[in-house]
Amino acid sequence: MKNFSLIFLAVLLTALAAGCSSTEKRDDAVKPVIIAGKITNLDVYPDYRTVTASVTDFRNRQKTYTDSIKPDGTFRVELDLYTAQDINFSPIVRTLLARPGDSIFIHIDFADIASVQFSGDFAKANEDYHAYVNSYYHVDYYSQYYWSDRENTDLMHFMAFADSVKLLMEGKREEFLNKINPESEISRWSNEYIEFSYYLALFRRLQDVSMMKRNDENWSPPEIYIGNLNNLENALTEPIMSSNGYSLPNNFLNPYTRPLELDSVFSEKVHFHYLEELYKNNSNPVFREILVAEIFHSNLMMQNIELFEDDPELLDRIITYDFIRYPLMDFYEETKAKIENPMLVHEPIMKSLENTVTGNFMDSIIDVHSGKAIYLYLWTTWCGPCVSSFPAMKETISEFSDDEIEFVLVCMGTSEEEWEVHRQKFADPGIHYYTSRELSSSLTKDLKINAIPQIFLINQQGIITERGSYLSAGNPATKSKIQRLLDNYPVIL
Numbered sequence: 001m002k003n004f005s006l007i008f009l010a011v012l013l014t015a016l017a018a019g020c021s022s023t024e025k026r027d028d029a030v031k032p033v034i035i036a037g038k039i040t041n042l043d044v045y046p047d048y049r050t051v052t053a054s055v056t057d058f059r060n061r062q063k064t065y066t067d068s069i070k071p072d073g074t075f076r077v078e079l080d081l082y083t084a085q086d087i088n089f090s091p092i093v094r095t096l097l098a099r100p101g102d103s104i105f106i107h108i109d110f111a112d113i114a115s116v117q118f119s120g121d122f123a124k125a126n127e128d129y130h131a132y133v134n135s136y137y138h139v140d141y142y143s144q145y146y147w148s149d150r151e152n153t154d155l156m157h158f159m160a161f162a163d164s165v166k167l168l169m170e171g172k173r174e175e176f177l178n179k180i181n182p183e184s185e186i187s188r189w190s191n192e193y194i195e196f197s198y199y200l201a202l203f204r205r206l207q208d209v210s211m212m213k214r215n216d217e218n219w220s221p222p223e224i225y226i227g228n229l230n231n232l233e234n235a236l237t238e239p240i241m242s243s244n245g246y247s248l249p250n251n252f253l254n255p256y257t258r259p260l261e262l263d264s265v266f267s268e269k270v271h272f273h274y275l276e277e278l279y280k281n282n283s284n285p286v287f288r289e290i291l292v293a294e295i296f297h298s299n300l301m302m303q304n305i306e307l308f309e310d311d312p313e314l315l316d317r318i319i320t321y322d323f324i325r326y327p328l329m330d331f332y333e334e335t336k337a338k339i340e341n342p343m344l345v346h347e348p349i350m351k352s353l354e355n356t357v358t359g360n361f362m363d364s365i366i367d368v369h370s371g372k373a374i375y376l377y378l379w380t381t382w383c384g385p386c387v388s389s390f391p392a393m394k395e396t397i398s399e400f401s402d403d404e405i406e407f408v409l410v411c412m413g414t415s416e417e418e419w420e421v422h423r424q425k426f427a428d429p430g431i432h433y434y435t436s437r438e439l440s441s442s443l444t445k446d447l448k449i450n451a452i453p454q455i456f457l458i459n460q461q462g463i464i465t466e467r468g469s470y471l472s473a474g475n476p477a478t479k480s481k482i483q484r485l486l487d488n489y490p491v492i493l
Contacts, residue, residue, distance in 0.1 A: 392474025
């Protein structure tokens with residue numbers, strides 16, 4: 001049975017699309033960017049054998065392109081770019097600017113790494129850009145607060161500090177513009193960089209303080225602070241050129257920023273609220289489309305492709321900017337491929353674990369429960385969401401008690417005594433493992449765990465089909481995925 005929430009979301013998006021003023025494509029046709037060049041005095045840094053260019057997209061994710069450095073020092077990288085923006089490039093250069101269709105030539109002398117020379121398209125702009133980013137005009141002072149006053153939870157105090165830093169950076173930028181008289185793109189990029197850095201600092205501090213105040217039921221962020229964050233719309237009026245802005249939409253939709261009665265089971269309700277609010281309150285088409293795309297993206301992150309499958313043309317009606325639409329469609333194709341062939345999920349994970357303690361542990365879990373699907377739950381006693389999920393976990397285990405699936409709960413990063421206390425308190429069914437501090441550390445490092453709980457779905461063939469913190473046992477979407485694991489056995493690869 002199809003998730004009612006997704007049906008509602010599709011209807012809402014379709015209605016919103018009908019209200020858009022235009023579905024005309026507003027970006028230039030996509031043209032590849034060519035970055036070529038030559039490196040001299042290779043013997044100075046003989047370990048450098050490749051060049052790498054990384055493009056950050058609206059999801060704040062990077063796509064990387066590489067080429068080997070030839071014996072004569074030449075290289076050539078061709079990449080996809082949908083709007084003018086900064087690109088990470090190594091070795092030595094660190095960052096540069098490019099537009100769709102540009103051909104940029106770079107000369108790097110390993111014996112004189114301070115002298116990078118640009119020619120071809122956008123050469124003058126890149127010279128000006130490097131004059132800015134490699135000088136004191138570009139210094140970001142926000143980190144000073146985290147060293148000197150990190151424990152201060154007064155958000156208005158921090159906002160006053162951030163305002164002063166922004167004013168200082170704007171003054172240095174103005175000094176640079178008057179001195180260098182750079183290309184217009186540098187004026188735009190530097191303005192975006194300062195604006196985005198300001199909002200990122202505010203978002204980061206809000207999240208830090210919210211975590212410190214999480215047990216204080218009477219605390220809430222000042223309305224003035226949240227109101228200031230809502231001014232972000234005014235900073236995102238054009239396709240983003242400074243890539244530090246690509247992390248802003250996710251921060252803007254963060255529960256710390258937009259207080260709601262969150263329901264971890266029916267998380268789509270939060271999405272509906274965001275969509276309705278952003279269309280009512282935001283007239284800026286760039287900002288609005290980025291936020292809508294973030295909703296699409298978050299669904300794909302949870303391997304939910306129904307919105308794309310049910311109405312293939314919906315995305316074209318909703319998202320009209322190429323720099324948003326193309327990366328989103330690429331991610332949809334990647335997600336669909338992983339659903340159809342779970343080896344695309346399994347192989348990279350297990351390959352990264354070869355010859356590691358974690359790899360041996362994962363192999364043993366799969367071997368012990370061979371022939372059964374596995375719901376592998378990595379948790380710890382000090383994790384609030386982990387502990388609060390146990391009642392729903394118990395219900396789900398009971399619901400699938402007659403099926404060929406094992407619920408394996410692995411406790412990490414705590415004492416064995418604390419683990420036993422929690423087991424007795426909740427009397428959880430399922431199969432429990434306690435991991436030593438050393439093994440816990442290995443699991444965290446090797447599996448690149450940055451959020452807890454961390455859940456793995458493993459099919460009856462021992463293949464990891466999906467992983468993520470969102471796969472909570474009480475979530476109807478998770479139950480549907482478990483049922484699909486059971487229904488689809490054996491999986492044909």
